[in-house]
Amino acid sequence: MSLAAAIPVSSGTDRAIDALLTRFPRQGSALLPALYLIQDEQGWISEDSMAYVAGKIGVSPAFVVGVVSFYTMFHRRPVGRHHIQVCRTLSCMLRGGHEVMRHLESRLGIRKGETTPDGRFSLTFVECLGACDTAPCAQVNDEDVGPLDREKVDALLEILKGR
Amino acid sequence: MAYEPLLLRNIHREDSRSIDVYLAHGGYQGLRRALKETTPEAMVEEVKNSGLRGRGGAGFSTGMKWSFLPKGLEKPRYLCVNADESEPGTFKDRLLIEKDPHLVLEGTILSAWAIQSRTAFFYIRGEFYAGERIFRRAIEEARAHGFLGTNILGSGFDLEVIPYRGAGAYICGEETALLESLEGKRGLPRIKPPFPAIVGLYGCPTIINNVETLANVTLIAERGAAWYASIGRPKNTGPKLFCLSGHVKRPGVFEAPLGTPLLTLLNEHAGGMLHRDRPLKACVPGGSSMKVLPAERCDVLMDFDSLAAAGTMLGSAGGMVMDSSTCMVAALLNLAEFYEHESCGQCTPCREGTGWFTKILRRLEGGQGRAEDPDLLLDVARKVEGNTICPFGEAIAWPVQSYVTEFRSEFDAHVARKGCPLAVAARS
Numbered sequence: 244m245s246l247a248a249a250i251p252v253s254s255g256t257d258r259a260i261d262a263l264l265t266r267f268p269r270q271g272s273a274l275l276p277a278l279y280l281i282q283d284e285q286g287w288i289s290e291d292s293m294a295y296v297a298g299k300i301g302v303s304p305a306f307v308v309g310v311v312s313f314y315t316m317f318h319r320r321p322v323g324r325h326h327i328q329v330c331r332t333l334s335c336m337l338r339g340g341h342e343v344m345r346h347l348e349s350r351l352g353i354r355k356g357e358t359t360p361d362g363r364f365s366l367t368f369v370e371c372l373g374a375c376d377t378a379p380c381a382q383v384n385d386e387d388v389g390p391l392d393r394e395k396v397d398a399l400l401e402i403l404k405g406r
Numbered sequence: 407m408a409y410e411p412l413l414l415r416n417i418h419r420e421d422s423r424s425i426d427v428y429l430a431h432g433g434y435q436g437l438r439r440a441l442k443e444t445t446p447e448a449m450v451e452e453v454k455n456s457g458l459r460g461r462g463g464a465g466f467s468t469g470m471k472w473s474f475l476p477k478g479l480e481k482p483r484y485l486c487v488n489a490d491e492s493e494p495g496t497f498k499d500r501l502l503i504e505k506d507p508h509l510v511l512e513g514t515i516l517s518a519w520a521i522q523s524r525t526a527f528f529y530i531r532g533e534f535y536a537g538e539r540i541f542r543r544a545i546e547e548a549r550a551h552g553f554l555g556t557n558i559l560g561s562g563f564d565l566e567v568i569p570y571r572g573a574g575a576y577i578c579g580e581e582t583a584l585l586e587s588l589e590g591k592r593g594l595p596r597i598k599p600p601f602p603a604i605v606g607l608y609g610c611p612t613i614i615n616n617v618e619t620l621a622n623v624t625l626i627a628e629r630g631a632a633w634y635a636s637i638g639r640p641k642n643t644g645p646k647l648f649c650l651s652g653h654v655k656r657p658g659v660f661e662a663p664l665g666t667p668l669l670t671l672l673n674e675h676a677g678g679m680l681h682r683d684r685p686l687k688a689c690v691p692g693g694s695s696m697k698v699l700p701a702e703r704c705d706v707l708m709d710f711d712s713l714a715a716a717g718t719m720l721g722s723a724g725g726m727v728m729d730s731s732t733c734m735v736a737a738l739l740n741l742a743e744f745y746e747h748e749s750c751g752q753c754t755p756c757r758e759g760t761g762w763f764t765k766i767l768r769r770l771e772g773g774q775g776r777a778e779d780p781d782l783l784l785d786v787a788r789k790v791e792g793n794t795i796c797p798f799g800e801a802i803a804w805p806v807q808s809y810v811t812e813f814r815s816e817f818d819a820h821v822a823r824k825g826c827p828l829a830v831a832a833r834s
Contacts, residue, residue, distance in 0.1 A: 314574045376658045
């Protein structure tokens, strides 16, 4: 792990993580932002990356695995280019969130929790996104969409297919 | 309505998030005046006298909370802004952060000054991508104008505000879980006491305040405690952001004085029920963790004490409205699944109890319910409530107790008819 060549991230991300180590009153606080930097670069966080960042922060790899697995936004396996996260919780359910999910499943030919074989789409049911005024809502990567219905889902997929 | 919005006064302006627009409409005047004319101690008193109660859920006096800090300044003190808005049905802090970040930031600076904190953290839920970008920009703008950094406005006070993104965990809205997360750990709530005001972030005295609470501090600094206390009702003072979602015509965030009737918010602000032929069946007034009110008991005032008297709580003011088409077993199952997923797993009653709730409710909804199941739900809820490190235990026990008690016949009917009589099962 100590060989520079074995670093599983780019030198730019490596330097950015180094800069984080002195950003906070305690080095440990750098962990979550460091994990985000890795995920922004690679799309997910591999075991090698977890071991690498553990060495940077000065904690055990097991500790990092514990943190990564605790938070739903850290991915331990690659996700599709367009990650569609549909809200599952009550206000969205009342406005048809589950129908939106079913429509997406049938349009994409996958079930929730899966990724299309070509790696273009991942579909996830998530808990309240804090956007109940636009229920039923979803997030596509870092963009909020809603309120959704079958027609809007179809239009959204058309746009995403071109990206 | 003669009420002039205070918290939402800027959100409809073009480019409302920019500091130029904020300054053009009186922004940072409260901070200027406070730093020039008063003292941190006086600011704490002012907030105490205003009657401001925390807008995050518990409704505790903000000034009182601040005064729990130890007197000496041997250790650094920290202010943590709780922008981890995750209570289902709640989306008010998001609106403030995205549309008027400087109102929140000014309140953050004022509060940090009042408690003499030189480093403040802005812990924002990871899903709020836009909010985080907008708030980061607001911090840069404020620094460029001398409202952040060293020797702010010549007062000798230094402050840095550090944004910190959560990563998807409801529990991190609980203040001690938030601190753990901020320290780069799993968000497991801490045993209290010691309270964060004594032992908080990095073992130092720490105050955690909600976004909307801090926006209210800006108003108090601008116009004073007496003016502020004249809004709302005794012991329930000030303006409030109310969220309404679910089966209403116009879901949204509405500002009104504390103590505004729920039915006024529902029928006037939110435009009434979504479907003309489907009357109100139930409303959760304060976010999914609070007890549900059946329609006949929705004639209540929306403030801390009135809702407590009605057997529920104002919570985060995330009102969820359900019409006559709603199956209350399905609604409760939806929430049980939420809490099962979000339980941090630290305490057995919560970790196991949420699983029991889900299992029992699934079989009720699926037609395999047993006659004893409604009582079994209540029994498990009794064993969860009060037996966990953090209020998450209550957050699921209360909905279970209230849905089963208030809509008992509907739960029994699921057993008798071997499934959902409403057959709206909008679930998969």
